[in-house]
Amino acid sequence: MYMSTENKLFQQFHDEGYVVFKNALNADLLNKLNQQCEQLTDLYMEKYSNIVSCSSRSLRETKDFKLLDFFNNNRNYCPRANRKDIDLDVIKNLFYETRFYSFAKKVLSSEDELVLFQEYSIRSVVPHSFSENITGWHQDASDKNPDLEMVIFWAPISGAETGGLKIIPKSHRLGVVEHSDTPPFYHVKNAILDNYLDGEISLELEPGDCVMFHHHMFHTARANLSNKIRWSIDFRYQTLSQFERKRVGLIL
Numbered sequence: 001m002y003m004s005t006e007n008k009l010f011q012q013f014h015d016e017g018y019v020v021f022k023n024a025l026n027a028d029l030l031n032k033l034n035q036q037c038e039q040l041t042d043l044y045m046e047k048y049s050n051i052v053s054c055s056s057r058s059l060r061e062t063k064d065f066k067l068l069d070f071f072n073n074n075r076n077y078c079p080r081a082n083r084k085d086i087d088l089d090v091i092k093n094l095f096y097e098t099r100f101y102s103f104a105k106k107v108l109s110s111e112d113e114l115v116l117f118q119e120y121s122i123r124s125v126v127p128h129s130f131s132e133n134i135t136g137w138h139q140d141a142s143d144k145n146p147d148l149e150m151v152i153f154w155a156p157i158s159g160a161e162t163g164g165l166k167i168i169p170k171s172h173r174l175g176v177v178e179h180s181d182t183p184p185f186y187h188v189k190n191a192i193l194d195n196y197l198d199g200e201i202s203l204e205l206e207p208g209d210c211v212m213f214h215h216h217m218f219h220t221a222r223a224n225l226s227n228k229i230r231w232s233i234d235f236r237y238q239t240l241s242q243f244e245r246k247r248v249g250l251i252l
C-alpha cells in the first residue's frame with residue numbers, strides 16, 4: 001500500500017516515538033544558530049570576566065576556542081543551558097519551519113495553532129563534563145507533570161563527535177513512569193529503566209539534522225568526550241488548549 005513520506009514519518013513516530021530529519025535545517029537557519037551561540041559566548045565571557053581570567057588571544061578566536069580557553073580551569077562556571085538570553089526570533093524560525101510545525105500539529109492532532117512550551121534552551125556542554133550536571137534518563141512529561149503533551153524538537157549545532165542524545169525507542173508506549181529524585185538527577189527509577197536499557201540507541205546527528213520525539217520518550221544526554229563544546233537547541237510544541245489550561249509557554 002502506498003504511503004506518503006509524511007504518513008510514513010507519522011507512523012514511525014507513533015511506533016517508535018521519534019523521527020530524525022536529516023539535513024533539514026538550511027544554511028540560513030544554521031547560520032542564525034551559530035550567530036546566537038557566538039552572542040552567548042560573548043555574553044558568558046562578559047558575565048564571568050570578574051571571576052575567570054582570559055588571555056587576549058582568546059578574544060580574537062572562534063566561539064569554541066574562546067569559551068573553552070575562558071572556562072578551561074573554571075568549567076563549572078560555563079553555563080550548561082540558556083533561556084533568558086536567547087533571541088526568540090531564532091526559536092521562531094525553527095518553530096514555524098513548515099516541515100516541523102506541520103508534523104507536530106499532526107502528532108498533537110491539533111486544529112488550533114501550536115504554542116511554544118516554556119522549556120526551551122540553547123545548551124553548551126563543555127568536554128568531559130559527564131559527571132557534572134548532565135541529565136539522567138527521563139521523560140519530559142513525567143510523574144511531576146503527567147498530563148503534559150508535547151513534541152520535543154532537539155538539534156545539534158556542533159558535530160556528532162561532541163555527543164548528543166540517547167533514547168530508548170518505543171519507551172513512549174509505557175506512558176508516564178515513576179521517576180526518582182535521588183541525586184544527581186531526577187531520573188526514571190532504576191528498577192524500571194533496567195528493563196529497557198538494552199534498547200537504547202545513540203542519535204548520531206550532525207548540524208542540519210534534528211530529532212522530534214514524544215513527551216514520554218526515555219532520553220538522556222550523552223557525555224561530551226570530544227575536545228569541543230557541544231552546542232544544541234531544544235524546544236517543545238504544545239497545543240493552544242494546553243497552553244490556556246496550564247498557562248505555561250509563549251505564543252511566538
Ligand SMILES: O=C(O)CCC(=O)C(=O)O
Nearest residue numbers: 123135140220221232234
Ligand atoms: O541536550 C541535552 O543535554 C539534554 C536535553 C534533554 O534532556 C531534554 O531536552 O529534555
